[in-house]
Amino acid sequence: MPQQVTVTEHLLLHQKRIPGATGQFTRLFNEIVLSAKIINREVNKAGLVDVLGFTGKTNVQGEEVKKLDEYANRILIHRMARSGVLCAMASEENADIIEVPHGLPVGDYICIFDPLDGSSNIDVNVNIGTIFSIFKRESPEGSHLLSSDVLQPGLRQVAAGYVLYGTSTMLVFTTGDGVHGFTMDPGVGEFLLSHPNIRIPERGRIYSVNEGYYSYWDEPTKAILEYFKSSDNNNRKPYSGRYIGSLVADFHRNLIYGGIFMYPADNRDPKKPQGKLRLTCEANPMAFLAEQAGGMAVDGRNRILELEVEHLHQRTPLFIGSREDVLKVREVYREFDAKG
Ligand code: FDP
Numbered sequence: 001m002p003q004q005v006t007v008t009e010h011l012l013l014h015q016k017r018i019p020g021a022t023g024q025f026t027r028l029f030n031e032i033v034l035s036a037k038i039i040n041r042e043v044n045k046a047g048l049v050d051v052l053g054f055t056g057k058t059n060v061q062g063e064e065v066k067k068l069d070e071y072a073n074r075i076l077i078h079r080m081a082r083s084g085v086l087c088a089m090a091s092e093e094n095a096d097i098i099e100v101p102h103g104l105p106v107g108d109y110i111c112i113f114d115p116l117d118g119s120s121n122i123d124v125n126v127n128i129g130t131i132f133s134i135f136k137r138e139s140p141e142g143s144h145l146l147s148s149d150v151l152q153p154g155l156r157q158v159a160a161g162y163v164l165y166g167t168s169t170m171l172v173f174t175t176g177d178g179v180h181g182f183t184m185d186p187g188v189g190e191f192l193l194s195h196p197n198i199r200i201p202e203r204g205r206i207y208s209v210n211e212g213y214y215s216y217w218d219e220p221t222k223a224i225l226e227y228f229k230s231s232d233n234n235n236r237k238p239y240s241g242r243y244i245g246s247l248v249a250d251f252h253r254n255l256i257y258g259g260i261f262m263y264p265a266d267n268r269d270p271k272k273p274q275g276k277l278r279l280t281c282e283a284n285p286m287a288f289l290a291e292q293a294g295g296m297a298v299d300g301r302n303r304i305l306e307l308e309v310e311h312l313h314q315r316t317p318l319f320i321g322s323r324e325d326v327l328k329v330r331e332v333y334r335e336f337d338a339k340g
Contacts, residue, residue, distance in 0.1 A: 004188075004192050004193075005192065005193040006182075006190045006191065006192060006193075007029065007033055007171060007182050007190075007191045007193075008026065008029075008030060008033070010180065010182075010193055011025070011026045011029055012026060014175065014177065024085040024107050024108070024109065025085070025109070025134075025158070025159070025175075027083050027084065027085050028080065028083045028085045028086065028107075028109055028111065028134070029159075030083075031079040031080050031082070031083040032076075032079075032080070032111075032132060032161075033171065033191060034079055035072075035075050035076045035079045035080070035130075036130060036163040036169075036171060036191075037184075037189065038075050038079075039071070039072045039075055039076075039115075039116070039130060039163070039165070040163070040165055040169045040184065042068065042071055042072075043068065043122075043128065043165045044165075046068065046122065046125075054066055054067065055067050055069075055070050057070075059092075059093050060093070060094065060095040060313060066116070066119045066122050066123075068116055068119065068122050069093060069115060069116045069119050069122075070093070072115035072116040072130060073091055073093045073094070073115040073116075075115075076089075076091070076113055076115050076130070077089060077091065077098060080111055081098075081100050081101055081104055082104060083107075084104070084105035084106070084107060085106075085107030085108070085109050086100055086106065086107055086109050086110065086111055087100065087106045087107060087108060087109065087110060087137055087145055087149070088100065088110050088137075088145055088149070088150055089110070089111050089112070089113070090110075090111075090112040090113075090150055090280065090281070090312055091112075091113055091114070091115060091281070092113070092114040092115065092117075092278060092281045092282075092313075093115060095312075095313075096312070097145075097147070097150050097312070099145075108136050108137050108141055109134055109135070109136055109137075109158075110134070110135045110136070110137060110149060110150055111132055111133070111134050112132070112133045112134075112135070112150070112280050112281050112284075112285075112312075113130065113131060113132040113133070113281055114130065114131040114132075114278070114281040114282055115130055116128055116129075116130060117129050117130070117131050117162075117246065117247050117248050117282065118244070118245065118246025118247060118248060118249065120245065121244070121245060121246050126244060126245075126246060126249075127164060127165060127166040127167075127244060127246050127248070127249035128165050128246055128248065128249075129162045129163055129164045129165060129246065129247070129248025129249065129252075130162060130163040130165075130248075131160075131161075131162045131247075131248060131281060131282060131285050131286070132159075132160065132161055132162070132285060133154075133157050133159075133160045133280065133281065133284050133285035133288070134157060134158050134159040134160065135149070135150075135152050135156055135157055135158060136156075136158055137149040138152065138156075150312070151280075151309040151310070151311070151312065152309065153284075153305065153306060153307060153308060153309060154279075154283070154284030154285075154287055154288060154304060154305035154306075154307065154309075155305045155306060157176075157284060157285065157288045157305075158175065158176065159173060159174065159175045159176070160173065160174055160284070160285035160286075160288040160289055161173025161174065161285065161289065162248045162251075162252075162285070162286075162289075163248075164248050164249060164252050166249060166252075168183050168184060169183070169184035169191075170182065170183050170184070170191075170194075170195075170252070171184075171191045172195070172198070172252065172255075172289065173289075174288060174289050174292040174293075176288075176292065177292075178196075178197045178198075178292055178293075179197070179198040179255075179289055179292045179293040180193065180195065180196055180197065180198065181193075181194055181195030181196075181198055182194060182195075183195075195256075198255060198256070198293050199293055199294045200254070200255050200256075200258060200290065200293040200294050200295040200321065200322055200323075201257070201258030201322055202258075202294070202322060202323050202324055203234060203235070203258065203322050203323075203324040203325060204239065204254060204257065204258030204259030204260055204321060204322040204325050205235065205239055205240055205257065205258060205259060206239055206240050206241075206242050206253070206254055206257060206258065206259030206260070207225070207228040207229075207239045207240075207241055207242075207259060207260050207262065207325075208241070208242050208243045208244075208250045208253075208254060208259065208260070208261040208262065209225065209241075209243060209261070209262040209263070209264070210243060210245065210263070211225070211241070211243070213266050213268060216266035216267050216268045217264050217265075217266055218264070218265065219336060220300065220332050220333045220335075220336040221262070221264040221265075221300075223332050223336070224262070224319075224328070224329050224332050225262075227328060227332065228260070228325075229241075233328075234324065234328075239259070242259070247261070247263075247277065247282055247286070251286055251289075251290075251320065251321075254320075254321045254322070255289070255290070255293060255295075255321075258321070258322045259321050259322060259325065260319060260320070260321035260322060260325040260326060260329070261318070261319075261320050261321055262318070262319050262320075262329075263275050263276060263277045263317065263318045264300070264317045264318075264319070265300075265317040272315060274314075274315040274316050274317060275315055275316065275317045275318065276315060277315060277316060277317075277318050278313060278314065278315055278316075279304070279307060279309060279314045279315065279316045280309060280312055280313075280314065282318075283297065283299075283304050283307075283316050283318045283320075284304065284305065284309075286318070286320055287303075287304035287305050287318075287320060288305065290320050290321065291305065294323060295320070295321055295322055295323050295326065296320070296321075296322075296323050296326035296327065297318065297319070297320035297321075297326065298319050298320075298326055298329060298330055299316050299317045299318065299319070300317055300319060300329065300330070300333045301330065301333050301334075301337070304316065304318065304320070
């Protein structure tokens with residue numbers, strides 16, 4: 001019989017190896033796991049009960065809020081606020097930092113999350129995901145929380161991961177010690193270790209991008225796309241195009257098969273000159289995972305994890321995936337910059 005290691009067992013095992021570990025992180029993680037199970041249950045029966053469609057509200061991003069988005073957000077906030085180990089949360093759906101309600105115990109951790117990413121896919125039964133990013137506050141415990149505690153660069157993440165609601169439901173995360181994947185066994189109701197120490201292939205065969213926006217891209221991005229489609233690249237044949245339009249699902253496929261996901265800057269909307277994806281709740285956690293799996297993530301020129309976070313809902317171009325493919329992106333940007 002294969003070894004059936006649950007997420008909690010995995011964390012407890014790792015915690016034992018960290019001197020001074022208090023179990024606070026495991027407590028927080030257990031709340032994320034439980035929230036994921038609850039959200040998964042609703043996602044699974046989405047067509048049967050009245051959870052499809054829009055709430056009629058618009059979020060801070062100016063996007064229409066789906067009922068499941070709101071549900072997932074509520075579950076995560078409710079559960080994590082009661083973990084006793086957080087001092088603040090931030091969600092893609094909320095304009096401001098979410099404080100732990102008065103009277104509940106607090107701790108040192110901060111969790112930033114996108115409760116249901118890829119939500120335009122909810123109503124058509126296509127994969128969606130929850131993304132999370134965890135930091136520790138830098139200001140002293142008990143003092144007033146600073147916005148800089150929440151707006152830390154991605155490099156300081158202590159953990160990050162996602163839950164993919166797909167053919168099967170998976171939890172993939174890193175605590176800075178490699179990337180590990182757990183698959184939900186619906187019979188047991190637990191996430192069991194199925195993909196220990198995931199490594200992304202050095203070079204991929206897949207590019208993922210919304211090519212419909214080609215005419216809105218800058219010249220380096222167009223050149224990068226031509227490179228991946230040409231038979232004159234390092235693979236000596238065109239890469240396959242695969243785009244689900246759900247970051248978690250596109251990232252996960254490329255993590256396993258190798259490849260590059262791109263959401264470049266475009267000039268479609270002057271209000272969003274940096275593309276669509278959010279640095280804090282999308283690019284940073286995915287970049288941490290990519291690097292821990294041996295891959296890379298850049299905004300074209302700079303490493304995502306080193307980007308300064310100026311505000312909670314900051315957007316960034318994102319090129320992420322296999323190391324050699326992302327290096328190619330940086331090389332093309334450098335060539336264009338050198339030409340001036
Ligand atoms: P969605 O709007 O459906 O929530 O950031 C959100 C996201 O999906 C990503 O999951 C996905 O990669 C991207 O937007 C898709 O955007 P386009 O439809 O512009 O390609």
